[in-house]
Amino acid sequence: MKIKISGSGLYLPPKIERSEDIAHLIDRSVEWIHEKSGVFERRVSEIDVDKMGAIAGKEALNDGPPPDLIINASGVPRQTIPDTSTFYQKEMGFEGIPSYSIHCTCLSFITALHTASSLIQSNSYDRILIISADRGTVGRNYNEPESASLLGDGAAAVLLEPSSNDEDSELLYHTMSTWPSGSNLTEVRGGGTRKHPQDPNTTKEDNLFSMDGPAIYKIARKQVYRILLETLKETGLKRESIDWVIPHQASGKAVEAYISAGGFNKEQVLETVSKFGNCVAASVPMTLAMAIEDGRVKRGDLLMLIGTGAGLSAACSLIRY
Amino acid sequence: MKIKISGSGLYLPPKIERSEDIAHLIDRSVEWIHEKSGVFERRVSEIDVDKMGAIAGKEALNDGPPPDLIINASGVPRQTIPDTSTFYQKEMGFEGIPSYSIHCTCLSFITALHTASSLIQSNSYDRILIISADRGTVGRNYNEPESASLLGDGAAAVLLEPSSNDEDSELLYHTMSTWPSGSNLTEVRGGGTRKHPQDPNTTKEDNLFSMDGPAIYKIARKQVYRILLETLKETGLKRESIDWVIPHQASGKAVEAYISAGGFNKEQVLETVSKFGNCVAASVPMTLAMAIEDGRVKRGDLLMLIGTGAGLSAACSLIRY
Numbered sequence: 099m100k101i102k103i104s105g106s107g108l109y110l111p112p113k114i115e116r117s118e119d120i121a122h123l124i125d126r127s128v129e130w131i132h133e134k135s136g137v138f139e140r141r142v143s144e145i146d147v148d149k150m151g152a153i154a155g156k157e158a159l160n161d162g163p164p165p166d167l168i169i170n171a172s173g174v175p176r177q178t179i180p181d182t183s184t185f186y187q188k189e190m191g192f193e194g195i196p197s198y199s200i201h202c203t204c205l206s207f208i209t210a211l212h213t214a215s216s217l218i219q220s221n222s223y224d225r226i227l228i229i230s231a232d233r234g235t236v237g238r239n240y241n242e243p244e245s246a247s248l249l250g251d252g253a254a255a256v257l258l259e260p261s262s263n264d265e266d267s268e269l270l271y272h273t274m275s276t277w278p279s280g281s282n283l284t285e286v287r288g289g290g291t292r293k294h295p296q297d298p299n300t301t302k303e304d305n306l307f308s309m310d311g312p313a314i315y316k317i318a319r320k321q322v323y324r325i326l327l328e329t330l331k332e333t334g335l336k337r338e339s340i341d342w343v344i345p346h347q348a349s350g351k352a353v354e355a356y357i358s359a360g361g362f363n364k365e366q367v368l369e370t371v372s373k374f375g376n377c378v379a380a381s382v383p384m385t386l387a388m389a390i391e392d393g394r395v396k397r398g399d400l401l402m403l404i405g406t407g408a409g410l411s412a413a414c415s416l417i418r419y
Numbered sequence: 420m421k422i423k424i425s426g427s428g429l430y431l432p433p434k435i436e437r438s439e440d441i442a443h444l445i446d447r448s449v450e451w452i453h454e455k456s457g458v459f460e461r462r463v464s465e466i467d468v469d470k471m472g473a474i475a476g477k478e479a480l481n482d483g484p485p486p487d488l489i490i491n492a493s494g495v496p497r498q499t500i501p502d503t504s505t506f507y508q509k510e511m512g513f514e515g516i517p518s519y520s521i522h523c524t525c526l527s528f529i530t531a532l533h534t535a536s537s538l539i540q541s542n543s544y545d546r547i548l549i550i551s552a553d554r555g556t557v558g559r560n561y562n563e564p565e566s567a568s569l570l571g572d573g574a575a576a577v578l579l580e581p582s583s584n585d586e587d588s589e590l591l592y593h594t595m596s597t598w599p600s601g602s603n604l605t606e607v608r609g610g611g612t613r614k615h616p617q618d619p620n621t622t623k624e625d626n627l628f629s630m631d632g633p634a635i636y637k638i639a640r641k642q643v644y645r646i647l648l649e650t651l652k653e654t655g656l657k658r659e660s661i662d663w664v665i666p667h668q669a670s671g672k673a674v675e676a677y678i679s680a681g682g683f684n685k686e687q688v689l690e691t692v693s694k695f696g697n698c699v700a701a702s703v704p705m706t707l708a709m710a711i712e713d714g715r716v717k718r719g720d721l722l723m724l725i726g727t728g729a730g731l732s733a734a735c736s737l738i739r740y
Binding site: 099146147168173174175176177178179180181182183184185187188192193194195196197198199200201202203205206209212213215216217219220222233236237272273274275276277278279281284285286287288289290291292293294295296300302305306307407408409410411413 | 420467468489494495496497498499500501502503504505506508509513514515516517518519520521522523524526527530533534536537538540541543554557558593594595596597598599600602605606607608609610611612613614615616617621623626627628728729730731732734
């Protein structure tokens, strides 16, 4: 599909929380945290997701005209109703722009990018702003040391437009699969109709992030490898043709597996989890936006966006930037 | 866009709650409820949204092959993570089908239908199952008599496929707008990062449905009229060419306004709010599925799907069934 990421933006909360700051809260050593999660520090936001996303969104627009669609692609909403996209728009000072949310937890951004590409390809919209803003630290369960040490806060946005015939930019390939047999491996069981906040049987743990790290890693590694091979086979591309692998920053181990198991060179795989933690849906666009801003990702580069999310889902997109 | 609704399904919870049953809970007379909300009875589900949606989804598939994408298009999720689509898939006994959610409260279905049409038009997917399941009665605030008397439970699903060249079925037009200046008019403030369930400042009211009915009606009526005129102008169609207007069943008054203010005949406007209440995102597909099942909506009919949702958003789609 002939699309182009024509702008990108970031919000990295200024407050840094080092592993030293969280170790006593989860009753684990700093070394344990580094070994288990691969996270050395993460950001903790003091503003809510609407403001975080709006800052990233404005940067992606870069003083250009307003978008004609705003898609929120985050893991956890600001509130149940209305959806977060409305609040981004409010913070950005717009009125009347259609907006809605696409949600599949950590894969929300990759899925929204593909969906937005379809909307552009079908001439439905022309200038789509996709924003991911997650504040996972609010939902940390300190009785679950592994997931509590993983989560960080951040936001990123991209502006998507049609690419012209003399531009190479495009979405080459997209694939996604969801296996509900893994639906209980990553959960926030509360916040909806199942364990309603007003239900006296809803526990504190139901309202916090819960994750079976080892079980996910086992399934995720296999499924990610499968979709990686499928993507290479279907596109006829070799690993060395991919300029940058931009994985969901699930954990240090998960990112490293793209090298040890996935067969990519260390130089190809972009890593931000050690400094920013797992920022749920914002991890992929944050990693992308940072690499665009510091000049590593250049126009014409071939990008592989890949990862797993609660569901359990796996997805992979190939994009010519 | 050349798409066709090739299947539809419904789940109407068997338990009926009449206005007589709820009047004492909200301290209002039966007459007051009928006058304010237009709801004479509603269904109250004893199963959760995943099971409700799966029943409707299976009916829409009608023993055919599995879909290649499942989209959840509901107002309120089963839980925060993972998204509801995973749980539909689990209940339907599938594994490996990509699935995610599209959310813009009461307009989730209309928006998902348009988005899915784009995905088909761009050859991304071929057989998309869209499911809306809402259980608004769980979030009723009995201290808000108007909204508490409005909400009902239900689920519906449609199967979307490409239409062939010798078929007339298509999506002719779609428009949507969101005005964040109205974002506080319909809310469930809890359930996310703003008023987290574990935040001691989160109140019971924050976790329940809250609505400023008269203020919404005033804005909604104006904005719906605007998009109605826009749709007729852009497509060159007249009101009499529309076979069926299928509005979001916001309230008795809101549905009636398509006749009194919108200029349609009573016979054109499909009404289900009096017997089923406002079923949030499920209202539009439930009303559509009922009219397909009882034979009113026939192949080739021109349908207008229209309504407002929290955001505040308004949307309108024209579909040749």
